[in-house]
Amino acid sequence: MSFIILKLVCNQTVTIVLNQTLKLSFVLITFTIISTIRTTVYAQETPPIFGDVTIGTKFSPDPITVRGMSGGEIPGQKVTNVTETPTGPCTGYFDEKPDHTIELKNRFEYLKLQVQSPADTTLIVRGPGGTWCNDDLDGKNPGIVGEWLPGTYNVWIGSYEKTKYIPYTLQITEVK
Numbered sequence: 001m002s003f004i005i006l007k008l009v010c011n012q013t014v015t016i017v018l019n020q021t022l023k024l025s026f027v028l029i030t031f032t033i034i035s036t037i038r039t040t041v042y043a044q045e046t047p048p049i050f051g052d053v054t055i056g057t058k059f060s061p062d063p064i065t066v067r068g069m070s071g072g073e074i075p076g077q078k079v080t081n082v083t084e085t086p087t088g089p090c091t092g093y094f095d096e097k098p099d100h101t102i103e104l105k106n107r108f109e110y111l112k113l114q115v116q117s118p119a120d121t122t123l124i125v126r127g128p129g130g131t132w133c134n135d136d137l138d139g140k141n142p143g144i145v146g147e148w149l150p151g152t153y154n155v156w157i158g159s160y161e162k163t164k165y166i167p168y169t170l171q172i173t174e175v176k
Helices: 002-045 076-080
Strands: 053-055 064-070 100-104 108-116 121-127 130-134 143-148 151-159 166-173
Touching (some): 053 064, 076 130
Antiparallel strands (some): 064 166
16 A cells, blocks of 8 residues: 555656656747747847858848947057058058958959948958058948959948947948
8 A cells, every 4th residue: 555655656746747847848948949039030130240241242131231339549550551542541540350351252343331320430441452441432431342352351440539439330232
């Protein structure tokens, strides 16, 4: 008789533990699925901060957008070792390391990098074929437009005032 009671208590305990484990597993699986869905949706809606980009011709979506904070302590002339390039002056203040790396898998006959910011920002791009600076391609927003060779490009976004950091988006497009 004591064996039957003990067996009944053990079976009930095992059943309770299994039910709690299954409930916990179900909750964890549900949470994981919801988190993954929310993260995927969020990632599609919000461009990455200080993201790096690898693209080939006819990329999608077009434009590709990444975000960041402009500025730093290093003058543009120290980053580039020149005061001006054919695309504009090397003005502003930058971080030592580039804000973005763009890898182009193919040659682009036309590609445009355009910074959008609530304040006046500057741009430096270094890659195959040289270094390019720009200040005001479109209003107070810098950009670089033209033919691009395949390879890796380092991109810095600067501010006019030393250690003033301004949010921006950088758009990359093949559309003229």
